[in-house]
Amino acid sequence: METPDLLPEVEKILYTFAAAFRRTPRSPSSLSSPPASPSKEMSDLFCFDVSLDIKEDDGKGGFSHVPKEKNCFKLRRDYVKKIIVTVQQVNNVQLNVERCFGLLLSPGRNVKHADMHLLEMVSMGDNNDGKTMISGEWDPRDPSFEVLNTETTKGTRAFMTVAVDLVITGIQEPVRFRIETKVRVFQPNERFWYFNKKPIRELFYLQLKEVPSEVENEPAYEVINLVSESDLERQRALMQSPTRIARESVDAGNSTTDTPQDDDDDNDEPLLSGFGDVSKDCEEDILETWGEVLAKWRANLNNKPKQLTALVRKSIPEALRGEVWQLLAGCHENEGLMEHYRLLLTKETPAEKVIERDINRTFPAHDYFKETGGLGQDALLKISKAYSIYDEEVGYCQGLSFLAAVLLLHMPEEQAFAVLVKIMYEYGLRDLFRNDFELLHVKFYTLERLIEDTMSDLHYHFTDNNVEAHMYASQWFLTLFTAKFPLFMVFHIIDLFLSEGMNTLFNVALALLKTSKKDILALDFEGTLKYFRVTLPKKYRAEENAKELLQIAVTTKLSSKKLKKYEKEFYAIKQKQMELEDPLSRFERENKKLVETNMRLEQENDDLAHELVTSKIALRHDLDNAEDKADSFSKELLTTKEQLVEAEEERDRLVTELEQVKKMCRIELERQEKEIQRSTSIVAEYKQICSQLSERLEKQQVAYKSEIQGVREAVSTCENCSAMFTSNGNVQFSVTNKVNKEEVDPKLVDTEKKLRELELELAQTKLQLVESECKTQDLEHQLTAAVNELQSSKNNWFSKTFTQLKEVTSKKEG
Numbered sequence: 001m002e003t004p005d006l007l008p009e010v011e012k013i014l015y016t017f018a019a020a021f022r023r024t025p026r027s028p029s030s031l032s033s034p035p036a037s038p039s040k041e042m043s044d045l046f047c048f049d050v051s052l053d054i055k056e057d058d059g060k061g062g063f064s065h066v067p068k069e070k071n072c073f074k075l076r077r078d079y080v081k082k083i084i085v086t087v088q089q090v091n092n093v094q095l096n097v098e099r100c101f102g103l104l105l106s107p108g109r110n111v112k113h114a115d116m117h118l119l120e121m122v123s124m125g126d127n128n129d130g131k132t133m134i135s136g137e138w139d140p141r142d143p144s145f146e147v148l149n150t151e152t153t154k155g156t157r158a159f160m161t162v163a164v165d166l167v168i169t170g171i172q173e174p175v176r177f178r179i180e181t182k183v184r185v186f187q188p189n190e191r192f193w194y195f196n197k198k199p200i201r202e203l204f205y206l207q208l209k210e211v212p213s214e215v216e217n218e219p220a221y222e223v224i225n226l227v228s229e230s231d232l233e234r235q236r237a238l239m240q241s242p243t244r245i246a247r248e249s250v251d252a253g254n255s256t257t258d259t260p261q262d263d264d265d266d267n268d269e270p271l272l273s274g275f276g277d278v279s280k281d282c283e284e285d286i287l288e289t290w291g292e293v294l295a296k297w298r299a300n301l302n303n304k305p306k307q308l309t310a311l312v313r314k315s316i317p318e319a320l321r322g323e324v325w326q327l328l329a330g331c332h333e334n335e336g337l338m339e340h341y342r343l344l345l346t347k348e349t350p351a352e353k354v355i356e357r358d359i360n361r362t363f364p365a366h367d368y369f370k371e372t373g374g375l376g377q378d379a380l381l382k383i384s385k386a387y388s389i390y391d392e393e394v395g396y397c398q399g400l401s402f403l404a405a406v407l408l409l410h411m412p413e414e415q416a417f418a419v420l421v422k423i424m425y426e427y428g429l430r431d432l433f434r435n436d437f438e439l440l441h442v443k444f445y446t447l448e449r450l451i452e453d454t455m456s457d458l459h460y461h462f463t464d465n466n467v468e469a470h471m472y473a474s475q476w477f478l479t480l481f482t483a484k485f486p487l488f489m490v491f492h493i494i495d496l497f498l499s500e501g502m503n504t505l506f507n508v509a510l511a512l513l514k515t516s517k518k519d520i521l522a523l524d525f526e527g528t529l530k531y532f533r534v535t536l537p538k539k540y541r542a543e544e545n546a547k548e549l550l551q552i553a554v555t556t557k558l559s560s561k562k563l564k565k566y567e568k569e570f571y572a573i574k575q576k577q578m579e580l581e582d583p584l585s586r587f588e589r590e591n592k593k594l595v596e597t598n599m600r601l602e603q604e605n606d607d608l609a610h611e612l613v614t615s616k617i618a619l620r621h622d623l624d625n626a627e628d629k630a631d632s633f634s635k636e637l638l639t640t641k642e643q644l645v646e647a648e649e650e651r652d653r654l655v656t657e658l659e660q661v662k663k664m665c666r667i668e669l670e671r672q673e674k675e676i677q678r679s680t681s682i683v684a685e686y687k688q689i690c691s692q693l694s695e696r697l698e699k700q701q702v703a704y705k706s707e708i709q710g711v712r713e714a715v716s717t718c719e720n721c722s723a724m725f726t727s728n729g730n731v732q733f734s735v736t737n738k739v740n741k742e743e744v745d746p747k748l749v750d751t752e753k754k755l756r757e758l759e760l761e762l763a764q765t766k767l768q769l770v771e772s773e774c775k776t777q778d779l780e781h782q783l784t785a786a787v788n789e790l791q792s793s794k795n796n797w798f799s800k801t802f803t804q805l806k807e808v809t810s811k812k813e814g
Contacts, residue, residue, distance in 0.1 A: 053199035072182040101165035103136040107147040203229040274363025276486025322410035328498040329422040338414040344386040351396035402482040444469035472532040489546035511553040
């Protein structure tokens with residue numbers, strides 16, 4: 001049974017128990033025991049802890065947990081699922097759950113009862129710790145659940161409502177506990193590496209009224225109201241706290257959407273952040289002065305020049321701002337921080353979605369940042385993510401992107417990150433975000449006291465119209481005036497802030513109020529807030545107005561003693577309020593704060609657990625890869641050792657063969673040399689013999705010719721004998737010759753015979769000489785080829801051997 005609204009008479013009680021029972025106590029015994037002395041109203045309030053879990057068919061006949069990211073289940077399409085609802089009573093007299101009247105499910109939220117679909121209940125049972133568990137099967141392929149079986153696009157979610165109707169002993173009607181959750185639907189083959197098995201939990205507060213019972217000794221109840229923790233959160237959200245207003249004021253600076261305004265005002269649209277052109281022109285004498293100051297400063301970075309403060313108050317030249325800001329912040333030598341920034345970029349941050357949302361709304365009027373996914377937005381995203389990881393306590397602060405954007409317009413992102421860290425830590429800006437914005441409230445109180453001292457009429461006007469400092473100054477202080485005002489004014493304020501510190505915020509705020517006091521005094525509450533949001537930034541679109549304002553700011557003198565006095569007053573007032581505060585209210589507030597801290601720590605613990613699991617998975621993967629590589633290297637090492645042994649054996653064998661080849665070549669060379677020597681001597685002897693034979697033959701030819709000449713002369717008178725000679729003097733023997741051979745002179749025949757023998761011997765000798773020379777040439781060719789082959793084989797073997805040895809050695813060392 002459900003009722004939409006809270007009854008006024010139980011609102012306070014519900015709020016009290018919402019804080020008291022935000023988390024289920026750890027001891028089950030303590031849960032069931034009633035308070036020591038409860039009041040009648042509290043005794044009728046019952047708190048139930050209801051959790052929702054979803055399991056998915058694993059294809060092996062069982063069900064496995066569905067992954068969950070924060071409060072969003074990750075479902076896979078077309079898989080049968082099991083819905084598990086666990087109900088546990090955590091206070092008051094224990095009520096008995098008799099049975100489950102029905103387990104229901106529907107797409108969407110704020111679903112009507114008639115739109116819920118009954119699931120087939122699988123089981124219901126009680127555990128020893130007092131928990132009642134109801135489970136039912138859900139087939140998402142049913143047309144009724146088409147929305148929950150359709151893949152969601154990136155960045156989108158679908159809503160799902162699960163309800164369970166329980167019949168409780170003593171309560172006349174079934175009690176319905178309904179949980180709304182977000183889901184994302186993925187394709188059937190999607191794989192999830194991180195599994196968060198914690199179910200979604202919701203606290204329900206059941207207000208009962210005891211009525212006469214029809215059964216003796218058994219109490220009977222009537223349901224007055226049933227409200228969930230989420231309903232209470234929405235009720236509390238209606239009550240604006242200063243802290244929330246501070247956050248919302250930053251969001252208002254981030255927002256670029258059109259805000260509905262009065263129809264009778266055509267100029268009431270707020271200006272987009274990042275507007276206003278900044279000129280880089282500067283007079284030559286000013287640049288010369290700055291050049292001299294910077295030269296002195298660079299020579300001694302620990303000693304600021306005396307005229308620096310006066311020059312900064314007049315504004316730093318735009319061309320020099322990047323360097324001067326780094327020197328003022330002390331980032332001139334910060335390589336370690338810049339290197340750490342590069343390391344931070346490799347990590348992930350849980351605030352990435354919030355950062356991406358703010359990045360798109362930061363300085364949309366500036367060309368460098370207006371393009372989605374452009375260079376400016378990319379650098380801004382990286383700096384914001386890096387700082388959220390660097391500062392774990394504060395994390396990402398809404399409005400931080402405006403300050404980072406201002407820095408990026410003057411320096412590279414590594415240097416911009418270093419200056420941002422200096423501003424947050426050493427200038428104390430991060431302290432405004434710590435401890436539930438406590439220091440920010442101190443600044444608000446100090447500003448109100450300064451207004452009271454310097455502008456009493458404006459102070460009374462704010463008091464009469466209930467205008468408090470946090471309503472207009474939150475954005476000023478948290479973003480250093482960077483969110484709404486023109487850039488030439490913003491840059492000058494950052495000049496002053498880096499030079500003179502946090503007091504600059506009070507100086508600029510007081511100057512803004514002084515110059516606008518006349519306009520503000522004529523406005524009511526709504527008009528005042530609208531003036532600060534819309535009209536005031538437009539007032540300084542003219543650069544002359546901004547210069548006049550900042551001139552007033554730098555001439556405003558604030559006493560440090562007075563500021564400390566106001567700070568002590570704030571803490572004294574706070575302490576007095578705590579002493580006068582109702583202990584129950586104080587405990588409730590402190591308990592609420594502790595619960596919120598506990599929830600934050602649990603969230604951090606979940607994030608750390610996620611990071612740990614992710615790291616373990618990555619390390620396991622790296623370890624597996626390393627082990628695989630080690631096994632591969634071990635096998636390769638064994639193979640290399642075997643190859644080395646084989647190579648050494650081959651080397652020894654080749655060395656032996658080389659020695660044998662050398663020996664054979666040496667023997668063959670010696671033999672060839674002897675053969676050459678023998679052939680040479682034979683050739684020499686043949687030449688000598690041929691020479692002697694030639695001389696002898698020539699002598700015999702001469703004697704033969706002379707003898708033939710004598711014979712020819714002797715027989716020249718004889719007709720028959722003269723016919724034996726030819727015209728050239730040769731002897732001829734003709735058949736037709738009438739002279740018989742027997743009549744020829746025997747001495748002449750012998751001479752002719754000897755002559756023929758000598759000619760034949762000479763021809764044979766010449767033939768042998770030619771053959772000997774040919775053999776000599778063949779031997780010389782063979783010797784040359786053998787020497788070349790020996791040298792070639794020697795070089796090839798050595799080169800291959802050395803190459804193999806080098807390769808084996810290099811592999812072994814690797």
